[in-house]
Each structure stands twice: as structure tokens, then as C-alpha cells.
Amino acid sequence: MGVPKRKTSKARRGQRRSHLALPSACLGRCPKCNQAVRPHHVCGNCGHYRGP
């Protein structure tokens, strides 16, 4: 098994994790009340679910 020779520094670790953030704009619109809703979730305002 390959074993790392050096401890990953805080800077190195941060550089790697700089790409891990999720986009904040993962929101859709409820077709009934036009509220912002997460995809594949029931609308919190009117309870509408865009199913099959």
C-alpha cells in the first residue's frame, strides 16, 4: 500500500477543498405559488409536489 510520506499541510488541504463547495443556486420554482422550492421536494408553502 502506498503511504503518504508527508502530512498534508493546511494550505494544501484548503486548496483541494476549494472545489468542494455546493452551488447555492440549487432552487426551482413551485408551479402553483411561485415560491422557491428544492428539486424533488414538496413545496413548503402550498404542499404541491410536481410528481409523475
Ligand SMILES: [Zn+2]
Ligand atoms: Zn407551492
